[in-house]
Amino acid sequence: MAVVDVSPAALSRSGRRSSDRGFRPEVQGLRALAVLMVVSYHVWFGRVSGGVDVFLLISAFLLALSFLRKVESGKPLDLVRHWLHQFKRLLPAVVVVIVGVLGASYVLVPQSRWPGIIEQSWASLFYAQNWVLASDAVDYYAEDHSLASPLQHFWSLSVQGQVFILWPLLFLASSVLARRYRLKFRGVVLLVFGALFVASLAFSVWETYTNQAYAYFDTRARLWEFAFGTLLALALPFIRLPRALRIGAGWAGVAAMLSGGFLLDVQGQFPGYVALWPLVAAALVIVAGQTDSPMGADRFLSSKPLVRMGDLSYALYLWHWPVLVLALVWQDRTSPGVLGGFLVIAVSLVLAYATMRFVERPMRALAWADRRRRRAVMVLVVSVALVAAPLTLWQQAITQQAREIAANADTNNPGALVLDPLLNLSAPENVPPIPATTELSKEYFQLDRFCDGEDEPDDELLRKNCNVIMPPSAPVLDIVVVGDSHSQQWSVPLAQMAQERGWKMTFVLLGGCKYGAGPEGRTPECEQWNAAVTDYVLDQSPDLVYTVGTVARSDDPQDVLPAGFAQTARMLDDNGIQVVAVRDNPRFTTDRVLCVESQGAESPDCNPARTATLSDRPPVDELLEQAPDVAFLDFTDYLCRAEDCPAVVGNIFVYIDENHVSATYLRSLTPIFAQRFDEAVQL
Structure with a gap:
């Protein structure tokens, strides 16, 4: 982890009291314990x-x-010199790790994951990784680390890098205010960072409750943790505890640090108020300080192995995660096991030592660069270039490869049309499937025109997730598409039909939220969303509503109706709004593209039996009993063959992951979709 300056000289200046300026090895040991x-x-x-x-x-x-x-x-604070010195010391080790990850990823990681690694390399280099992960809502707690990015852990370094820019500005502002109004500098600092602590903690608690996956990476939800450390530095000279109490505080802090990850609901509550646990634990150790007692926690933390491990902590943090992820990818495993874990740590320690010995220490001691600002700038420019050059070349190579694969798609990649018994088409052999595996991020249906005017929902959440296709003249048909990401994927053929036929089409979609009513199988947010969507649909009174009407499962071939969907469909029909429901597509336990990349398109694992994937009997009878006027569409015969459900059909990837159909495949299905849609709706 990146810190300010943790050399013995710096630590000697961080005494527990203003009169105590001796080296505090227990702080270095505390860092070692944290990284371990x-x-x-x-x-x-x-x-x-x-x-x-x-x-x-x-x-x-x-x-x-x-x-x-x-x-x-x-x-003088001289913030520019401070920032140059700080990042001149931190960035070179980052560059070494990113370049190492890029090289290993090129050899070990499937091509479908390359764009994500490239994106996160840029973000890590410029200390913006946390915002990328927040926008992607990455599950940091996923048990299968082999599917994680080898640079995912850079989120915390990015947060620190942002704070390393903000904090000096706040101290400068505090200094200016103190001089301007003749106030005590420490009092102003206390006021500024105290207010920041309260505001950020309140925001963190709120955002953790409403959107925990985003809050985990949000800098704003983490500022209070840095403010806590700043307030501790202000308070420390005034904290005078008896020796026995300091001994107890030190061990209490160590015990709380070691146990917090097991005792707390980290997945559901971090970084809200629950994050006070590790912060208070560390503060107890710092407050305890050097007790000069053989029974004190500082004796343990000041041991030579821990102090030396503290020297390695930054480099070890940088290396351990990519070594773990890349090892799991190489071995095709979801966890390293006990012995494998020791090997991962051993390799990480070797790389960390080499990075510290040959990169960190030389750059820290590079007085030549500190004498002139332009020299420090030169070091940073060279460091950035060492990552930017291979990243740029790699991106260009990927783009060129994608163009070559898609060059003759019209003749080489018929997709769903090969399953039409009337066309008698076949796909040429030895043709790479499209889309290129490095282009999968473009396979999600996207719109950029938000609902406005009379189409704009009253509900704030709906406004952020409402898009519209508006014809140039009076619409022939008014359709609202609702549901989750599986409704969104079917918007590919729907949007093409809307643009060709002059339909108005509104999309009100929320990932992971099946349309219907009631709490069964839904989060409170989803239940609230669906209620707001139904109100919006009734208010808009479109000609019809389109959605996915069943729920497929990877562990059971029999799909079911979403809770409350049939009743909701009947209610909409009673209000003169026709409902068109499409059957959910098959879901799988593993990524279909990764399966093809690792085992080949003809592997049985990539072509599971149809009987084990999706039943031949959808729950349409149950639906029609309650909502007899629903138009039901089923495209299973174009997602599966007679015996199996392949990952590739007609040289097109059917799926982009374990359950979402690719936009490219749906475009190949559009003529069939349009025909069945017209027959079912009888326009």
């Missing part, structure tokens, strides 16, 4: 330990001590 927690929890337990939060606190604690000392001694 992070590594072991990731490797063996698949959990978040809280060790990262300890790093955040220590970073802010040391940064605050440094700036407090500078201002009170009358030294």
